[in-house]
Amino acid sequence: xxxxxxxxxxxxxxxxxxxxxxxxxxxxxxxxxxxxxxxxxxxxxxxxxxxxxxxxxxxxxxxxxxxxxxxxxxxxxxxxxxxxxxxxxxxxxxxxxxxxxxxxxxxxxxxxxxxxxxxxxxxxxxxxxxxxxxxxxxxxxxxxxxxxxxxxxxxxxxxxxxxxxxxxxxxxxxxxxxxxxxxxxxxxxxxxxxxxxxxxxxxxxxxxxxxxxxxxxxxxxxxxxxxxxxxxxxxxxxxxxxxxx
Amino acid sequence: xxxxxxxxxxxxxxxxxxxxxxxxxxxxxxxxxxxxxxxxxxxxxxxxxxxxxxxxxxxxxxxxxxxxxx
Numbered sequence: 001x002x003x004x005x006x007x008x009x010x011x012x013x014x015x016x017x018x019x020x021x022x023x024x025x026x027x028x029x030x031x032x033x034x035x036x037x038x039x040x041x042x043x044x045x046x047x048x049x050x051x052x053x054x055x056x057x058x059x060x061x062x063x064x065x066x067x068x069x070x071x072x073x074x075x076x077x078x079x080x081x082x083x084x085x086x087x088x089x090x091x092x093x094x095x096x097x098x099x100x101x102x103x104x105x106x107x108x109x110x111x112x113x114x115x116x117x118x119x120x121x122x123x124x125x126x127x128x129x130x131x132x133x134x135x136x137x138x139x140x141x142x143x144x145x146x147x148x149x150x151x152x153x154x155x156x157x158x159x160x161x162x163x164x165x166x167x168x169x170x171x172x173x174x175x176x177x178x179x180x181x182x183x184x185x186x187x188x189x190x191x192x193x194x195x196x197x198x199x200x201x202x203x204x205x206x207x208x209x210x211x212x213x214x215x216x217x218x219x220x221x222x223x224x225x226x227x228x229x230x231x232x233x234x235x236x237x238x239x240x241x242x243x244x245x
Numbered sequence: 246x247x248x249x250x251x252x253x254x255x256x257x258x259x260x261x262x263x264x265x266x267x268x269x270x271x272x273x274x275x276x277x278x279x280x281x282x283x284x285x286x287x288x289x290x291x292x293x294x295x296x297x298x299x300x301x302x303x304x305x306x307x308x309x310x311x312x313x314x315x
Contacts, residue, residue: 076275080261080268083304087264090308097311132249136256143260201300204275205293208282212290222297229301233308240309 005216008223009154012195013161016144019188020137021169026102026179027133030109035126043130051138055146062150072207074151075200081147082196089190090230094237099186102179141165148196151203190230198222267307274299 032040062070091097109129116125141162149158172180198219205212212218262268278296281287 072279076272077261079271079275079300083267083271083300083307084261084263087267087304087307087311091311132252136253139253139256140260197300201293201297204278204296205289208279208289208293210289210293212293225297225301229304233305237308237311 003216004219005152006154006157008195008199008219009148009152009157010161012148012192012199013145013158014165015161015188016148016192016196017141017162017165018169018183019185019192020140020144021165022102022180022183022185023100023105024133024137025169025173026106027109028130029173029177029179030106030113031126031130034110034113035122039123039126040130043127043132044134046127047131047134047138050135051142055142059146059155062146068207068209070207071151071203074147075203075205075207077143078147078196078200078203080200081143082193082198082200084193085189086193086197086226086230089186089193090233090237092186093190093234096237102181102183102185106179144192144196148199151206194223194226194230197226264307264311266310267303270303270306271300274303 028040028044031043065073088097092099113122113126113129116122119125145155145158145162149155169180201222202212202219214221274296278292278299282289282292
């Protein structure tokens with residue numbers, strides 16, 4: 001039976017990674033369909049190799065940092081990251097910022113690749129498009145895994161969450177063979193924003209030496225508080241003139 | 246290559262900073278709380294507890310300040 005911290009770690013890593021992998025998948029799919037699967041897979045493989053090497057090189061360095069300092073620093077980074085996602089998700093849900101549209105992203109990338117069709121370096125440019133998408137979204141996945149896992153020695157659980165997200169996106173993507181437009185991306189981003197902000201508050205407190213009442217269970221209180229706050233903020237923002245969707 | 250590294254760096258910064266004021270206020274809030282614990286001897290639990298409403302106020306201000314896009 002997983003404790004609340006392990007469950008939250010796996011869920012946060014899974015959902016956060018899922019959103020990023022869907023975005024990378026859209027570009028890789030556009031490259032594969034428009035140009036060639038060889039270019040798409042080469043770009044993806046190269047980016048994944050760089051990400052793995054980066055984690056293997058820098059990962060062990062975290063073990064050298066004193067625990068309380070690491071908890072504090074990771075907590076601050078999680079607060080910044082989580083509140084940024086939560087802010088954007090609230091603004092999207094209230095209609096103040098357009099929702100992210102995978103179909104539009106796919107169409108834009110396809111258009112760019114078609115315009116590069118006559119270029120001598122078309123294969124290379126297509127490979128680079130896949131490479132950049134996987135690398136840039138992958139950087140976010142790596143951060144999410146490290147941030148939600150490292151501070152309490154649950155990097156393994158966080159990694160499992162991220163791997164599950166990759167496997168699920170690839171499985172569904174291979175099945176439907178088109179951008180995953182039906183994913184409720186903003187709802188996922190809001191859930192992840194709430195979870196990461198809750199983790200951030202928890203770890204900053206732990207880093208300062210606070211003994212939270214109920215220990216890990218305080219995370220549930222933070223989740224409820226942030227969830228209620230988000231719902232209220234969306235309603236308030238809509239009433240000030242957002243379109244809402 | 247330089248362009249790619251620039252994009253990666255930009256992406257890393259963008260992970261944490263979207264609304265600059267929000268990021269600044271969070272860092273300031275955490276710094277004040279840490280200073281209160283380390284320098285004034287305020288119990289860590291009280292200080293960390295204060296950070297919870299502080300973060301909600303910062304987020305609320307940032308959301309309400311945002312202008313419509315698109």
